[in-house]
Amino acid sequence: MESHWLSMFDVTIDFDQSHLFFPRIVTTILVGLLLVIVVTRFRMIAPAIKRAGRVLVGSEGAFDHKRFFGTLALTTAYFYLMGVLSDVFPNTGYSFLIMSVIFVFLLSLLYVDHLTRRLFVILVLNALIAPALAWYVLAELFRITLP
Amino acid sequence: MDILSHLTPMFFGLIAAGTLIGIIFGAIPGMTATMAVAVCLPLTYAFGLENGIALLLGLYVGGISGGMVPAVLINIPGTPSSITTTFDGYPMAKRGEGERALKIGIVASVFGGLFSAAVLFFFAPVLADFAIKFSYVEKFLIILLALTVIASLCSNMLMGIFSGVLGVWLSLIGTYSITEGGNGEPRLMFDFMQYYLVDGFSLLPVLIGLFGLTTVLLDAEKGFKDDAVQGKISLKGGAKFRFNVFKGQLLNLVRSSGIGTLIGILPGVGGSAASVLAYSQEKNFSRDSSQMGKGAPQGIVSSESSNNALTGGALVPLLSLGIPGDSTTAILIGAFTLQGIQVGPLFIGNNLDTWYLMMIALVAANVLMFGIMYFAIRHIAKVIEVPKFILYPLIIMMCVVGAYAINYGIMFDVWTLLIFGVFGWVAHKVGLETVPLIIGFILGKSAEVYFVKSIESYGNLTIFFTKSPIAAFLWVLIAVSVAFAIYLRVRNRRRPEEIES
């Protein structure tokens, strides 16, 4: 009798389909939780989306568009161009070096508030020295593969 | 006699060099202990076994310890296992107690490291026999236990659990890898993604994306005005470090170190879970956990002692079963095989000299780590005073290096960084919690393998309860862990001042 009862919990997994077994369970739980969240917070969602839209467009809140989207754009360009350039200089890390110098300089420029001449020199030196140092130590001394 | 002849200045010099380089690797966001060991592995050819191992153990201990530095100072965990250090370390740093927080972390680290070294030395073979009592079923339950801590770590129960499950879900994207016994079939993605996502998202880029890049984006959005308003975070003000902060922490130290060691001993459970488990147990069981998450020394103590205790623990299965306990010891095993040394159940008996030398190296690495960090920390802590417009571009650059190098040169890992950086920013806005998410992500893959393989082997769900006394005991722990989380939440809700932001 007891073994019959236990066999209710029998589960067999077909190896060819085993890659879907666990993901299905997790997806089900995830969707379930999402529904609970939507139901319990239903009233908060619509206003929140509206507010988010207004913030992004810039009509409300302290949202620094220039710096936020600038960061995103620079980072995307940095990653993309690094990949492209690494085909030009394969296996040397030069691509990383060149792109990092440019990226570090531009991003610093984007973030800095009151640019003075002295600060500008510091930024240039930082953008030249830091990536060069990182490249030299990592790619040359430690032989880490860089783009 | 033979041992003494190996204890040369070179031997200790290499330990010191290793520890120092390890600390630097650990302290740079994006670089990890694993990477430090991997990078220096080829050097061990030249040094011979004993000296090579000395170097690598130094790197291992240093790398794990160094991870606390960015965790405390800039809220970015330097290694996956120092996530929980950010919880209390960064709030302390914001109060001007960065140096104090780091010193607490260093003392806790050296305790954890030496604790686990002692456990390794005295109990390695016994513990190895204990470790093989953990089959798929028990390992799944350990992971389940680690997942339940999400309930006590999140600020909103529903969103926290959702984030955790989402983390698990994200970790499953990719193929069910044949190297883990899967069938190599893709799931949870469209065909065109398969080229990039064969091996799914890697942990390190996800981690540094979620913590590093997201932090940069959040500050960029505010236009770095915060600094101007609140004044830069400084190193002055706030309490100074005194050893009496450890008064009453002995239980915490021992418990956390014990948890760290145990997780290290169990291969495949995921070393990063150690500090998370230790932290949540401290939160559940300490007499007063009300300040945890707001800059309580006890949080740093539990996090750092447990992640350093991992080192000795992970060496147990390596040296007594020939099986690595975590990703770093998986590389250490290469150092032995490159030198033609077999690791397995007879290793210690057959190589007594090497074994003693390793223990000496491990203890020396911990002591040197303490020495180097304790006295250098004042200078390291100055990082916090570097203006963000200098620091952030460099952090992104180093994150790129880390992401690209972790799998030995894969460009998609760099894009993962960006994807999860943006995702982290969005998550922040919609109220998802990154810490439960990353815990879910870390544990998701092993949870799947152990869960599916348990069922494949036994074909019945009841096996999870009836497999062994260890399994039953783990269920008790899981129940207690969940009950405590709920109890603490209910208790806190009664106090109006406890409302979380």
Next chain:
Amino acid sequence: MKPIWGKTCLALVVSAAMGVGVSAQAADDCPLPGNLRVVIGSTSTGGDTYQVSSMVVDQLADKLDINAKVDAVGVMPGFQALQRSRHGNTIMIFHDGAYLGNLYGVNGYPNIFDQYVVGPTIAINPGNAYLVPKGSPYESMSDVIEAAGNGKQIRVAIQPGSVSEIGFSALKNAVRLKYPGKESNIVAVNTGSQADKNQLLFDGAVDMINGSVQANEQYTQLPADDQKAMRFVWLTAREDTIQQTNESGMGDTTREQLLGYTTPNVSVPMDDSQDFTFDKEFFFLYNKDMDPAAIDCIDNALSDIYDQGEIQEQLKKAFFVPDFKPSKEASSYLKEKNDQNQTIINDLEG
């Protein structure tokens, strides 16, 4: 501490600088880049693929005066990197798993003979082994085949779709030959790392595991009452291959004893006339568009290296068997090996 670190640094700097300095000159008769990237089909830097690769690649870089670095990127990223690199900046080293994955129909595995150029073989790992618990009733592979023929189920822990599975397929095939229809009694328990396979044996969840001489030899030396004690029943390598290992063998197991687990002392029939054997071989893979001159150049350099004999010592010390075949020879040899294994796998499916 400083002076030693300084010395280490200095050595590194010098070697790095030398590498950069001469990188351009190698191009004379050898169209190889000054910085060669060698990807391998394994993500482990502690595994056999990395070991063999780093030994051979180090010598190759010395010989050709170039920088070369082994990157443990894994199978799919390795194939992808190779695919992208038309100018020979990236080459790959992998073992038989490269084509076995395709034969077993594992998702994403290309036909390497069509899509890449198969380069020289460099070494054999003779350690591919099958083990049973020390107290197991199965004394030999014949016992296992008989038991399966008599309706007994035998569970074998393997990692699916690669070298780990091929011996299992051969065993299944042997049962099919002798007791047609009974091969389903040989059951695969698919798992991952060696640790997981060992654990299944300790749990009693399987009767036999795939393992290796290197990783499992010490377990065979444990007393029988130890839960962890194991016993070799089969090494898949050829007798010739094992003959070439050092006489001392591995750990406390001598070469003589290892030969006892090898064909013809152990018999897993492949067809009426011969026994199945399998050497796990490591070889180079090139991009389809790689300059033939560069391929020749690597062939020649390797040939010189193997003539000098230092690499043999190095490989043997780490329990590998040196096995150099230049590209042309290696390519047709591996194709033949591929076809032979295809027959076994197809027969089992059909």
